[in-house]
Amino acid sequence: MNAQGQDWDDLRLFLAVARTGSLSGAARVLGVTHSTVFRRIGAFETRLGVRLFDRLPGGYALTAAGEEMRDSVTRIEEEIAALALKVAGQDQRPGGTIRVTTTDLLAVGLLPRHIAAFRGKWPRIEVEVIVADTMLDLTRREADVALRIGNPGQEALVGRRVGRLAFAVYAAASLHARGLDDPGASDWIGYGSAHGPLSRSLTHWWPGMRQVYRTNSITAAHAAARVGIGLAALPCTIADCDHELVRAATFPEDFMLDLWLLTHEDLRNTVRIRLFLDFMAEALAADADLLEGRCPDCRGRAAGM
Known part of the structure; x- marks a missing residue:
């Protein structure tokens, strides 16, 4: 051949x-x-x-x-x-394209304003966001950078933890106004077998929860919660600043998921990759209060506050 x-x-x-x-x-x-x-x-x-x-x-x-x-x-x-x-990895130009893979939750609720700020600073660097539930293989150049919930520990990848994602229980304002004394006896928007650590914790804390609607997408659960289908466990960074939702309850125990920013070890010194990694790490560090559910502008809407 x-x-x-x-x-x-x-x-x-x-x-x-x-x-x-x-x-x-x-x-x-x-x-x-x-x-x-x-x-x-x-x-x-x-x-x-x-x-x-x-x-x-x-x-x-x-x-x-x-x-x-x-x-x-x-x-x-x-x-x-x-x-x-x-x-x-030898490309030292502050230009070109960066392909970023992440979940729909982070692509919709977290990344856009930071990418807008990054593009404002480095207009010659184009950004392509690939939304995927499965983890694209960075070693095969399916993407250059990954923003993931949890560190996969994949060999040949380098990265850093850039934040912690807090969750709480949210309800539509109209649903919350009718009274939700016991979350465990309420209708829920559940994740089924998806999002393992979160799903397992929810069923442990509220074993009698009625999952009247299930989805494998946190973004879809957010949309369903807004129209009052039931309670939903959602990231505070998205739900706290949604004026259609009220934080109805906190979790009985501390629960957070780590955010990791990853790339292949051969790309980490490429100028555009390094600029993006450094920029995003700094931007997400500045978002710590929002990511961890301490947004001072939003938390006053939580139940009982």
């Missing part, structure tokens, strides 16, 4: 099918149509003269030849990703 562009594209497509086990899965990953993947995989196998996949009712399974190719191509991909990181 030579190193011409079409061959590299075929290798990337082959890996996508191998990893997802289906044509539709590979099409979603690559942003192409199902028929494109079908046609190109068939042409690739014909050109190589070997069958790489068994077509099964449940999807595409690698043959022995396919498994050997997957292992070899994965090593090539890792070498290319490592080379790209090292080259990017």
Whole structure:
């Protein structure tokens, strides 16, 4: 196989099918149509003269030849990703694009005003925010920087804790006005099995809570709380400054989640990355009262205050 562009594209497509086990899965990953993947995989196998996949009712399974190719191509991909990181790490221009991955909660409720301030200071640096529930792989350059709740401890990543996120129980002002004497006997907006530490703590503190509405998105829970569906455990940094909500109760025990700002070790000295990391760390440190539920402009609306 030579190193011409079409061959590299075929290798990337082959890996996508191998990893997802289906044509539709590979099409979603690559942003192409199902028929494109079908046609190109068939042409690739014909050109190589070997069958790489068994077509099964449940999807595409690698043959022995396919498994050997997957292992070899994965090593090539890792070498290319490592080379790209090292080259990017030498970029000393205060310009270019930074790809930031985070959750919908932080992308909507926390980042926008800080990114606006960062762009005001460094207008030649563009910022792309990728909202993802799953953790994108920084070692594969799926993103340059991650703002995450909790430190994944992934090898080759460097970072710092940039804040602590406090939670409390919130209700729509109209719902709170009708009286909520016992949160444990009220209707709740729950997270089901999502957001493990928070969900487990809630069911431990209020085992009889009625989860009449469930979502895996804190942003969706915030929207549901605003219209009075039930109580919701929400981050104080968002809910305390929402005039449609009232802090109905505090948690029986201290509960906070750490915010981490992460990048790959090969990128930390790239000028635009370092500028962004330093700026965001300072901005979030200045937000400590808001993040930890001590916002002086908002807390007076909490129940009983």
